Amino acid sequence: MQRADYIICGDYVLTMNDRMDSIKDGAIAVKGAEIIDVDIYENISKKYSSENIVGGKGRAVLPGLINTHTHAAMVYFRGLADDMPLNDWLKNYIWPAENEWLSNEFVFDASQLACLEMLKAGVTTFNDMYFFCDSVANAAEKIGMRAVIGAGIVDFPTKTGNSADDYINNAERFIEKWKKGVRDELITPCIAPHSTYTCSSETLKKSKKIAERLDVLLHIHLSETEWEVSEVLSRYGKRPIEYLHSIGFLDERVVAAHCVWVEDREIEMLANHKVGVSHCIESNLKLASGFAPVGAMLKSGVRVTFGTDGAASNNDLNILGEMSTAAKVHKAVLKDSVALDARTIITMATRWGAEVLGLGKSVGSIEKGKLADIITINLKVPHLAPIYDVYSHIVYAVMASDIETVMVNGRLLINNRMLITADENSILQKAFEWGRKISLWSNGVKG
Ligand SMILES: CSC[C@H]1O[C@@H](n2cnc3c(O)ncnc32)[C@H](O)[C@@H]1O
Numbered sequence: 001m002q003r004a005d006y007i008i009c010g011d012y013v014l015t016m017n018d019r020m021d022s023i024k025d026g027a028i029a030v031k032g033a034e035i036i037d038v039d040i041y042e043n044i045s046k047k048y049s050s051e052n053i054v055g056g057k058g059r060a061v062l063p064g065l066i067n068t069h070t071h072a073a074m075v076y077f078r079g080l081a082d083d084m085p086l087n088d089w090l091k092n093y094i095w096p097a098e099n100e101w102l103s104n105e106f107v108f109d110a111s112q113l114a115c116l117e118m119l120k121a122g123v124t125t126f127n128d129m130y131f132f133c134d135s136v137a138n139a140a141e142k143i144g145m146r147a148v149i150g151a152g153i154v155d156f157p158t159k160t161g162n163s164a165d166d167y168i169n170n171a172e173r174f175i176e177k178w179k180k181g182v183r184d185e186l187i188t189p190c191i192a193p194h195s196t197y198t199c200s201s202e203t204l205k206k207s208k209k210i211a212e213r214l215d216v217l218l219h220i221h222l223s224e225t226e227w228e229v230s231e232v233l234s235r236y237g238k239r240p241i242e243y244l245h246s247i248g249f250l251d252e253r254v255v256a257a258h259c260v261w262v263e264d265r266e267i268e269m270l271a272n273h274k275v276g277v278s279h280c281i282e283s284n285l286k287l288a289s290g291f292a293p294v295g296a297m298l299k300s301g302v303r304v305t306f307g308t309d310g311a312a313s314n315n316d317l318n319i320l321g322e323m324s325t326a327a328k329v330h331k332a333v334l335k336d337s338v339a340l341d342a343r344t345i346i347t348m349a350t351r352w353g354a355e356v357l358g359l360g361k362s363v364g365s366i367e368k369g370k371l372a373d374i375i376t377i378n379l380k381v382p383h384l385a386p387i388y389d390v391y392s393h394i395v396y397a398v399m400a401s402d403i404e405t406v407m408v409n410g411r412l413l414i415n416n417r418m419l420i421t422a423d424e425n426s427i428l429q430k431a432f433e434w435g436r437k438i439s440l441w442s443n444g445v446k447g
């Protein structure tokens with residue numbers, strides 16, 4: 001009998017690996033950060049002993065969900081400005097609020113809340129783009145979440161810089177500080193030029209050079225709105241994706257959020273350059289940005305994954321919601337009830353999410369040798385009874401509140417729906433305190 005730190009078991013173990021994507025009455029043995037075995041429970045229980053048995057009857061077990069585009073700290077701006085298009089929302093509400101409120105303390109506190117919200121919804125990895133990125137990393141490190149964290153780059157002054165060079169220097173410093181083997185192995189730094197309309201060609205090219213030299217991802221907003229397309233057309237005579245192609249920006253280290261206003265020849269460019277796409281359907285719906293051509297992108301072999309965007313445009317960080325919405329909306333858009341079936345949707349939210357973030361060898365599926373980022377779902381609830389197809393339930397019926405346990409890197413972070421690594425009440429308390437101050441400010445009251 002071998003010792004395992006944890007045995008995680010359930011009626012269904014969705015491994016999401018290529019060869020065998022689910023096991024009925026399955027179990028996983030975890031030692032340290034690693035998955036050391038996956039098999040039917042009967043075999044695992046004969047080979048391994050452990051004091052820590054997680055899951056059990058009436059549970060589904062799957063790889064942690066991956067949020068490939070967010071601005072975690074924006075949870076503190078949730079509900080501050082709704083029901084308007086992106087340009088109005090950004091220029092007249094969000095950027096002024098960021099200018100007033102962002103600080104290391106704000107971003108640290110807010111990012112902890114975001115981590116708590118994501119973990120409770122089964123998200124184990126997020127790909128962030130923001131300012132004060134050390135504070136995002138410190139918060140994720142404290143909670144124990146896996147994160148790819150992008151240092152935001154724009155061409156205009158904000159609280160963290162006056163010029164593109166300030167942000168670029170900061171990004172280099174941040175990447176050197178957090179790269180593998182230096183700090184927390186769960187944090188992967190990257191560089192995040194905001195968009196084609198807020199960064200000049202020079203800024204984008206410099207960002208790309210840094211990404212190549214330091215071997216990190218490039219995270220960017222791309223072709224989100226019709227306005228962006230006409231703006232880039234008028235500046236450069238090319239549509240955003242064609243323009244990025246023309247300056248040599250596109251390759252497999254690029255994670256492009258949105259990709260809503262995309263023509264067929266641009267889809268080919270995304271596919272040929274192996275660009276990863278983060279589909280943020282709920283943000284696109286709420287800001288009325290449009291419908292991304294996800295069916296066509298998938299057909300062309302583009303790796304489409306799910307992002308929530310920030311909670312100020314969504315208004316939550318729940319990937320299960322994105323999965324369900326996308327599965328339904330694209331069927332209607334394409335007039336094809338077979339499109340984006342449940343297995344494809346779960347693959348997009350797990351294995352492909354990990355792959356586009358460059359983490360495909362470590363996480364995204366449940367396989368021997370991979371790191372243990374695993375969630376369990378309680379299936380014994382009224383809205384999940386009866387069960388014919390667990391994939392269908394996960395995409396169309398599971399709620400965030402059904403997520404019972406969340407493990408990241410072999411460490412249990414959520415047990416029985418409660419956070420273990422920090423005090424939930426004080427995280428919530430801080431959110432309400434910041435909210436009171438922000439609310440007074442937004443209502444024009446000083447102090
Ligand atoms: C460079 S830090 C990130 C920057 O992006 C802003 N932002 C948040 N959501 C969106 C979106 O949907 N499109 C474009 N920009 C967005 C955020 O407020 C930060 O300023």
Ligand SMILES: [Zn+2]
Pocket residue numbers: 069070071221257309310
């Ligand atoms: Zn965004």
